[in-house]
Amino acid sequence: MEVIFRIKRFDGGSSYWDEFKVPINMTVLEALFYIKENIDSTLAFRAFCRMGICGSCAIRINKKPMLACETQISKLEKETIELEPLKNFNVIKDLVTDFEGFFKKQKLAKPYLIRKSKGEIQQTPKQLEEYYKYTLCIKCGACVSACPVAKRCLGPAPVVAAHRFNRDSRDEGKEERLKALSDHIWHCHFVSDCSEVCPKNLHPAEVVQKVRLEVLKFNLGW
Amino acid sequence: MKFRYDVVIVGAGLAGMRAAIAIAEKNEDVSVAMVSKTYPTRCHSVCAEGGTAAVFDKEDSLDLHAWDTVKGADFLADQDAVELFVSECPKEILTLDAWGCPWSRTEDGKIALRPFGGQSLNRTVFAKDRTGFHEVHTLYERILQYPNIEIFSEYFLTGLIVENDEIKGLTAIDIKTGELTLFEAKAVILATGGAGRLYGFTTYSHNVTGDGMAVAYRCGVPLKDMEFFQFHPTGLVPSGILMTEACRGEGGYLLNKDKERFMKRYAPEKMELAPRDVVARAMWKEMIEGRALEGEHGLYIALDLTHLGEKKIKARLPLIREAAINFAGIDPVEKPLPIKPVAHYTMGGIHVNKNCETDVKGLYATGEVACISIHGANRLGSNSTSECLVFGRIAGENALDFVLNKDFKLVKEDEFFEEERKIEEIFNKNGSESPYAIKKELNEVMDNYLWIFREESGMKKAVQKIKELKERYKDVKITDKSKSFNTDLIYTIEIGYMLDLAEAVAVCALFRKESRGAHYRLDYQKRDDVNWLKHSLAYKTADGVKVDYAPVTITKWEPVERKY
Numbered sequence: 210m211e212v213i214f215r216i217k218r219f220d221g222g223s224s225y226w227d228e229f230k231v232p233i234n235m236t237v238l239e240a241l242f243y244i245k246e247n248i249d250s251t252l253a254f255r256a257f258c259r260m261g262i263c264g265s266c267a268i269r270i271n272k273k274p275m276l277a278c279e280t281q282i283s284k285l286e287k288e289t290i291e292l293e294p295l296k297n298f299n300v301i302k303d304l305v306t307d308f309e310g311f312f313k314k315q316k317l318a319k320p321y322l323i324r325k326s327k328g329e330i331q332q333t334p335k336q337l338e339e340y341y342k343y344t345l346c347i348k349c350g351a352c353v354s355a356c357p358v359a360k361r362c363l364g365p366a367p368v369v370a371a372h373r374f375n376r377d378s379r380d381e382g383k384e385e386r387l388k389a390l391s392d393h394i395w396h397c398h399f400v401s402d403c404s405e406v407c408p409k410n411l412h413p414a415e416v417v418q419k420v421r422l423e424v425l426k427f428n429l430g431w
Numbered sequence: 432m433k434f435r436y437d438v439v440i441v442g443a444g445l446a447g448m449r450a451a452i453a454i455a456e457k458n459e460d461v462s463v464a465m466v467s468k469t470y471p472t473r474c475h476s477v478c479a480e481g482g483t484a485a486v487f488d489k490e491d492s493l494d495l496h497a498w499d500t501v502k503g504a505d506f507l508a509d510q511d512a513v514e515l516f517v518s519e520c521p522k523e524i525l526t527l528d529a530w531g532c533p534w535s536r537t538e539d540g541k542i543a544l545r546p547f548g549g550q551s552l553n554r555t556v557f558a559k560d561r562t563g564f565h566e567v568h569t570l571y572e573r574i575l576q577y578p579n580i581e582i583f584s585e586y587f588l589t590g591l592i593v594e595n596d597e598i599k600g601l602t603a604i605d606i607k608t609g610e611l612t613l614f615e616a617k618a619v620i621l622a623t624g625g626a627g628r629l630y631g632f633t634t635y636s637h638n639v640t641g642d643g644m645a646v647a648y649r650c651g652v653p654l655k656d657m658e659f660f661q662f663h664p665t666g667l668v669p670s671g672i673l674m675t676e677a678c679r680g681e682g683g684y685l686l687n688k689d690k691e692r693f694m695k696r697y698a699p700e701k702m703e704l705a706p707r708d709v710v711a712r713a714m715w716k717e718m719i720e721g722r723a724l725e726g727e728h729g730l731y732i733a734l735d736l737t738h739l740g741e742k743k744i745k746a747r748l749p750l751i752r753e754a755a756i757n758f759a760g761i762d763p764v765e766k767p768l769p770i771k772p773v774a775h776y777t778m779g780g781i782h783v784n785k786n787c788e789t790d791v792k793g794l795y796a797t798g799e800v801a802c803i804s805i806h807g808a809n810r811l812g813s814n815s816t817s818e819c820l821v822f823g824r825i826a827g828e829n830a831l832d833f834v835l836n837k838d839f840k841l842v843k844e845d846e847f848f849e850e851e852r853k854i855e856e857i858f859n860k861n862g863s864e865s866p867y868a869i870k871k872e873l874n875e876v877m878d879n880y881l882w883i884f885r886e887e888s889g890m891k892k893a894v895q896k897i898k899e900l901k902e903r904y905k906d907v908k909i910t911d912k913s914k915s916f917n918t919d920l921i922y923t924i925e926i927g928y929m930l931d932l933a934e935a936v937a938v939c940a941l942f943r944k945e946s947r948g949a950h951y952r953l954d955y956q957k958r959d960d961v962n963w964l965k966h967s968l969a970y971k972t973a974d975g976v977k978v979d980y981a982p983v984t985i986t987k988w989e990p991v992e993r994k995y
Contacts, residue, residue, distance in 0.1 A: 221915050227678075236758075246867035248639050250919045251911040257636040260672045261752055262564055263473040279757050301607055302916040308470060312584075321572035322531030330528050331540030337533060344565060348472050377531065 212282055214240060216252070217293040225303050229280070237292070238266055241304075253303040254294050261408065264347035267354070268304045273396045274351035274406045295354035298363075311350055314363050320370030323382020336378040343373035343416065345409045352403035354399040356372040362396040365403040365413035372416045375423070387420075387427045394421055432605065432612040436464040436581070437834045438827075439616040439645055440600060441588050444474035445816060446798025447562065447622030448570035448824025449523075455577035462612060465622075466583040466603055468638060468921075469621050471571045471763050471764065475636040476819065479563025479676035480750060482555035483820070484813040485520035486956075487544060490554045493517045498988060500814060502625050503549040503706045504807025504989035505948035505958065506644050507656065507966070512803045514986060516814075516821055523820035532569040533558050545747075546680045547812045548705035551995070555813040560675050560750045563816055587914055587921050588642050588848045590649050591619065591794070592842050594857075598793035599840040601646075604848040606921060609914030611659045611851050618793040619832040620826050621647060625777035625799040628925075631874030633774040634666055634673040640857035641799040645928030647781050648935065652789050653979070655802040655970040657779035657932070658950050661766035661810055662883050663713040666773025669728040670758050674751055674770055676812040678736055678763075679703040681747050685714065686733040686767065687722040691864020701995040708809040708949045711772040715883045718771065726769055728986040733767035740764075757808035759811075767907060772883060776815060778806045778949065779936075784966055793833055795827035804966065807983075857927075858920055862906035866923040869900050869907070873926070875932055876900075879912040881940055886953040889940040897934045898975075902929055926984060935969040945965065960990050 210233040218227045229248055231240040243253050255265040259278045266277040271291050282290065298306035352365040359365075371390055374382045394417060401414040443465050451465050467474070486496050496517040501508050524542065530533060535543045535557050548755040556708035559563040574580050586603040590613065593599065600615040626641025627633045650653050664685070668832055679685070685703050687693045697713035705713075714732050717723055723730040736744060736751075741764045744752055748763070755763050780802035787795045787803070798819045805818060808841035860901045880893035904927060911919035945959035946952050964979040 245918075246871075249910075250865075250867070251913070253916045253918050257469055257638050258475070258478050259475050259637060259670070260478065261476050261757060262468075262635065262750070263475075265469070266474045269887060281757075302913070305916050307607070309584075312470065316575050319452070321575055322529070324529060329525065332534075332536055333539065333540045334536050336540075337536055341533055341559075344568070345561075347564075348470075374531065377533075378529075379531065399450075 210234070213289040214244070215263060215289055215291045216303065221302065228304070233282050235282060236278055237270060237280045237282060240282060241277060248423060249305050251306045255305055260369045264346060264349035267295060267349035267351045269354065273424065276349060276352040276408045278406060287327060295350050297353050297356065297359045298350065308350065311353060317363060317389060317393065318367035318371040319382065320374060322374055322377065322380050323385060324379055325381055330366045330379050332378050339378070340373050340376035343369055343376065343411060345372060346411055347409060349408060351406045351408055355402035355406045357398060357400060357402070358396040363393040365417060368394060368420050369411055369416050370412050372420050384427065387424050390420060391424050394424060400403060432610055433615070434612065434722055435615040435839060436462045437616065438618045438620065438830050439464045439614045440620045440622055441466050441601065442622035442798070442800070443469065443471035443582065443584070443626060444622060444624055444798060444824035445566055445570065445819035446465045446477035446826070447620070447814070448567070448574055449820050449960050450797060450827035451571055451580045452570060452820060453578050453824040453827030454578070455928065458831055459579050459580060460832060463580045464583055466586045466588070466614060468585060468587045468606065470584045471574070471582065474567060476567045477564040478634065478636060478673060479816050480560045480812045481547060481677035481680065481700050482545060482557030482562045483524065483566070483816040484547070484550060484554050484811070485553060485556050485817060486489050486517065486522045487521060487542060487556070488552050488554065488931050491554060495911065496554060499550050500805060500811055501988050502993060503809055503811040505809055505993055506633055506964065507807030507947060508805050509785070509803065509984040510986040511984050515785055515803050516818065516842045519821040520817045523817065523824070527566060527569055527820070528680065530569050530573045532565050535559055542721070545677060546704060546709065546933045548552060548676050548679070548704045549811040550813070553678065557677065560677050560751065562789060566816060578923045587771070588623065588646055589854055591646055592846055593650050593791055594840065596791050597840065598791055600842050600848065604854065604921070606916055608915055611854055613842060613847050615839055617837050617839055618795065618830040621794070621796040621800050621829050622798045622823065626929065627774050629933050630774035630877045632671050632878055634663060634671055640925040640929055641932045642925065642928055643796065644781055645931050645945060647789070647796065648931060648971050650791070652791060652794070653782045653970050654935050655779055655782040655968055656804060656968050657935045658967060659776060659778035659948055659967055660774060660810050660881070660936065661707055661776035661949050662772040663775035664710040664735050664772055665709055665770040667759055668726070668731045668769040668771055669900055670756050671773045672690060672754055673766060673775070674734060674755070675748070678734055678748060678751060679742065681780065682739055684735045685710070686735050687930065688724045689722065693717050693722065698995040705873045705995040706809055706811060711883055712951060714772050724769070727980050731769040731771050734770045734803060735767040736763040737765065737767065759849060776810055778802065778804070778808065778810055786829050787822055788829065793829050795826045797822045808950060841920070857924060858909060860907050862908050864903045864905050864907045866926045868906055870926045871930070873897070873900055873929060877933060881936060884951055884953055885940060887941070890937060893937040894934070894941060895938055897930060901934070931971065935976055939967040939969055939978055942978055964990065966970065
């Protein structure tokens, strides 16, 4: 059994659609390798861990940003599958987009533990669970691709990262972080598409609203 | 393009990032470039699952951790290095705690420990079953705070520039533009990881192709103990995705087709938690003697977690559950998982001492790319991430000491042009061989002849076949003639690296006429300390691989029979 992959290609100058026949009983990522190794070795895409944890292979599959490695072709239940690069990123080649800006924006949110106290730290399992979910962001960019305002603001992922540290009992930098965020989180329309597509189900849209509220309270001195 | 940094680190996994931080922590004026072919959070270290070994238990001791490591290594580890290693592990865990690593905890808020194979006591610190992922993110977040660390992502290492046994810099392709870039450096730290993609059935990420090893090897730096490759007992069938040893640490069973916990016949005391070489061999024996299960993807063994219950699996092994559902369509809460042994770790690597120094002045190696050796013939689970942290820091600190009060050595134009010419030559290749077909055949050779059970005739075939593949590689075709993000070119260079490394593995394995740790020969089934208690050193010469040997450092523990 085979399906058709329609892939949006880009060679640095022009962009065009290309079609390939691939076997159905594999993941989208395996099928991309199948094309590269057997049909067209000029095809470019990113792929590393192939187990959903490195965040490299997010592309748009039938318009929805998804991890190619975690997507079984058969589960898409389509005879033709369209693959495109993520939106809101500049395309470098074929399915490969430029992530430099994405990683630079991360930094603005101060996504690291700020702690001046010294000595051994205690943290109960309950305190750990307060933030643990938000440590699971793999920085794949799916949320940014889905976001209608990402180009004008930080985008969802850095806000999730900031929230993760704001909730960590070991952290002493919440105020500093809220201050850093205060100019960057007001564009969100709360269409919630980021939550729809997050492969780790972190519900970034909800996080953005929570952080907004915290920034608001902080700014008002509540 | 040309850049100049005091220290250039190649590789942005656990070891590389830990080295960068070690330098920046101590000195804010020394400039550091971290150059790697992925973004730091995409490195293979994120795939480490089960945990990081360190002595915290009151009943435990550094000596016991060292002894377990030495015995696990089948006595091929250098004991002075092991003693240094175990003494530094606990500090690294606390450091990462202060930097935000979400370690799993006991009810009273202390760092939790879990059992692991070959470790006498609970000694494995963990962050659920995503330990490597969390460690990587913690170090990456930390790095953002140091202005003197510059990250160059998606740069692919192509050569080291060495003159009079001293490092002067390196070249790398800027993958985005396709331009060859020169990095002048007073010191270079290689931290590019292992070489696991030599094998077809493997836990490794696609990009773990031994680049640093191959590039150093081509510069005359010897590779140590390359015949020792670890096969992890539990690779998910058919993808090879790692099912952590923590599955067994948390109480999982290995079952054959008779639902027998067959490990009782091989390691009656340690059972499923014997070291990986012992368990993988037992599994392979069950498979070839007709006691394995069989499914649409061939023979397998069952990893049964069902008796652990949903609550424990969700709390302790969430990634395993997610991966098993996504990639095998099986929920481990309900059914046993189909698994079999899988290529997992490169014990061998660039020959360095316990300061992470090579014989080239200013050139360091750390993490899986290096062989110090603390793992000897078989690494214990959860000692690799510890090694990256401990020896990442040590490599960084030593490189820092080296560059202070030192001047740059200029890279001559001709030296750069020579590197450029080499890359051009590959880029222009228009032969008749597909690089991907060569890689597939290489994988088959490794999976067939340099797997868990080895013997003379198979290894001879492997050496011969690898030589043929190297010949065919000369006639390779690069189809993509564009500059930007040319992965056809990058993959082809990687395959060239892997052919060199495979040859070193095969030749060293063929020469070593004994069984020790992960190197098990059907024709020499016993360890032979009289003739083979020594490290192999493979040198690349014009006439092929030349193998030399170096003594093993023994401080406290004379080799004894290894039983579990």
